[in-house]
């Protein structure tokens with residue numbers, strides 16, 4: 001008799017790297033396939049050269065990707081590996097991707113091309129742009145797109161993608177059903193983004209489909225010292241201290257309106273809502289928005305009605321001079337005006353200029369007197385990252401003050417509790433969190449699984 005089993009391979013007590021496999025008979029879905037980012041413990045620092053053709057076996061040795069049968073090609077596995085290669089594995093396997101953050105996709109390119117990898121149409125489109133500008137993941141393979149609310153089958157497993165809101169387009173959760181029951185995976189989500197109605201629809205649609213087990217992210221949960229129990233009550237309120245995606249343009253405006261110099265901003269450009277917010281801030285401030293060329297490509301593809309300038313970095317200038325522009329860069333430069341540091345310096349108070357951390361040296365060409373650096377969730381994100389202190393050294397060197405204007409992509413503890421109580425599962429599995437145990441359902445049971453253990457979905461329950 002066929003049974004439905006769940007195995008957890010990653011992400012139970014880390015932020016990201018969620019990898020869960022659900023199997024029914026010989027059919028299997030594996031959801032998300034990211035890498036955990038921890039600059040403090042990563043063995044692969046910037047100095048160790050990666051071995052492109054040996055990546056799968058190196059990552060397996062470093063436990064950066066999971067030891068799972070039937071997903072890696074024979075050639076990519078270590079010779080001594082006891083893992084079953086993809087082509088010798090019975091049944092059908094598919095990988096589901098909730099959204100395009102590296103902690104959810106970082107390893108997906110290493111999966112054997114015979115295994116389909118599904119992502120929402122919006123994610124698929126964004127991925128095409130990311131690949132174009134050189135930000136695709138490693139590996140040479142194709143991806144499949146799926147539609148929100150439209151079920152598809154992996155063997156006898158029924159999968160329905162359900163859209164959520166997160167700080168990246170295309171984010172979705174998955175409703176996954178077998179004859180034994182159904183689970184709901186939230187992916188990453190928030191209520192304080194530009195589209196909270198998507199989370200409400202997610203809840204409504206998931207409840208209409210029905211499910212037994214909820215697998216939910218809990219990124220913002222903290223220890224009892226940092227987050228007292230009374231703050232973990234369900235609420236949809238937005239406390240005054242909570243910055244939302246929609247208030248970012250106003251905050252930019254407040255910080256820059258009296259400034260006599262340049263506005264510099266650092267964002268993570270996969271957050272297209274944030275690009276739109278910065279462009280809106282530019283309008284409110286009557287400052288021209290200048291984007292790095294990669295960000296300009298994303299804006300051109302996903303915010304087609306917006307106008308902006310493209311920053312002429314030293315690298316772009318050299319490429320242009322040597323006829324080494326890539327085709328997408330040539331197309332973009334034909335469609336949008338390019339502007340140099342010298343031109344910006346003539347009237348620096350009229351500009352809002354993007355500068356990502358890897359482009360920090362460009363700051364040396366810009367007049368920054370009287371200006372402000374707005375850190376708006378670009379990398380490096382916080383002082384857990386050694387690069388964060390380096391960024392501070394650079395800004396100190398040029399005497400540019402810094403302000404934080406950002407907001408995370410993850411629901412606040414109160415919002416998590418609200419979503420949980422609305423969904424009201426029989427079994428809750430909180431993960432993608434340093435403190436998953438803090439999220440407790442009102443009615444059903446909380447299960448904190450162990451890695452590698454097999455759990456059985458049976459009669460609306462998950463048992464060991």
Ligand SMILES: [Zn+2]
Pocket residue numbers: 015016017101103104188432
């Ligand atoms: Zn994540």
Ligand SMILES: [Zn+2]
Pocket residue numbers: 099101166188409
């Ligand atoms: Zn995410």
